Amino acid sequence: MSAAVVTRFAPSPTGYLHIGGARTALFNWLYARGRGGKFLLRIEDTDRARSSPEASAAILQGMAWLGLDHDGDVISQFERADRHAEVANELLAAGKAFKCFATQDEIEAFREAARAEGKSTLYRSPWRDSDAASHPDAPYVIRIKAPSGGTMVIKDEVQGDVRIAHEQLDDMILLRSDGTPVYMLAVVVDDHDMGVTHVIRGDDHLSNAARQMMIYEAMEWPLPVYAHIPLIHGPDGKKLSKRHGALGAQEYQLMGYPAAGMRNYLARLGWSHGDDEFFSDAQAREWFDLAGIGKSPARFDTKKLEHLCGQHIATSENAALQQELLAFRTAIGENNLPDVKLALLSDAMNCLKERAKTFPELLEKAEFLLVDRPIEPDEKALKSLDPVSRGILSTLTPHLQNASWTRDALEAATADYADSNGLKFGKMAGPLRAALAGRSVTPSVFDMLLVLGRDEALARIKDAAQEHG
């Protein structure tokens, strides 16, 4: 009987939600949600100078957009400093940690000398086994007593067994001289107290795992299952950085990628389930497991993201898609749409969603229903409204007026008209499109005719036939 799964995402609030962080959060979320477990969120804000509430808010916002809901309250690591200190003191009392009075200058001098000689820069504190009686009345840090002589084996679900000799581990600091805890201590104590069973994080923490294991062992706490996932790189294979363009989850939101597509793409980046490429959240939750995570870093590919997003938009349920589209409009600062337009949009959703990869594309195709008469044709549309074309519109109008306003009837009417006038259908569709939408990127003319309705459509055609004459 295995205990319930508890995972966590633990970002430091130094900026927006990084795309790599978003994927780490997604993996943790998927793992917990797929197993009926809990997904916790902890903000690692112990470095006060580099933490900001704005960054925390941005991270929360990014996760909300991606739909990565967490269980329980958001935990602030900083607020748990007392508990961290308590553990450090417990270790001190048990003789598993010690007070070190070495000054930072001394340590720095030691490292410089070691580097110069090409020797290990791991600091060996002379205070490790010192007598309390010899302790000066000076500031000190608390360091853990690193084990020696053996090997630390990190049993990693992604990387396999990683062995690190105890000699590679130093008597790391637990508590700074001002009494505040250091990150290594804080993570371990928090993960333990929060009951985290699976630590899924970036592999930049792989080496740290060995250091953290020293604390678990000293406290005789059970180890979590580790899974260190490779980082995401830029298109050039280098570590993702500012010059690679968009990095924040929020930027992708503002570019109009649907969250479902983003989740799908991110999940697929570094994780696989056979040949499955396009899948729903439900499938992802069911399929996701640590064994499917790859070992090598992946590069971010916008083209594939777009493709998947197009698939998700096309298969979205209309009402939900419309809601998300409206949320996108709000996010980019557009005004709310009046009810009439909402109704039209809802009617048009079926024909709009088939061919758009992002929300801006969806909106571009929807523009025909968002504008009001008189329509200002754009340059391309204007070219389709030359005198000849306007003539076509004029003579076509009666045929449309007489048709019952159904797709079949409209198709028949236009086909008949084109036929009897010796016109190719496209010759007529162009002007019609320009008249109805004032632009060239639109849904099919029949879709527009039906969505707009007889009166509005005929009025627009009439406008176009008469204008610019």
Place this chain on the structure above:
RNA sequence: GGCCCGUUCGUCUAUCGGUUAGGACGCCAGGUUUUCAACCUGGAAAGACGAGUUCGAUUCUCGUACGGGCUGCCA
């Protein structure tokens, strides 16, 4: 410098000793077509390098190269 991790088409990946090395995005060609797209068919495209183990290595081992991480009183 020391320690650790990684390396299959351009990109994301499948393969858990025996395959014509598969799929997806992108790309190229063709088709469909009412604009932008979408869609359909076909095509080019890969095991970093070198040893070893084995009847047989992309797969296991070692080395080299390249990339990455850690090596803080940062997280």
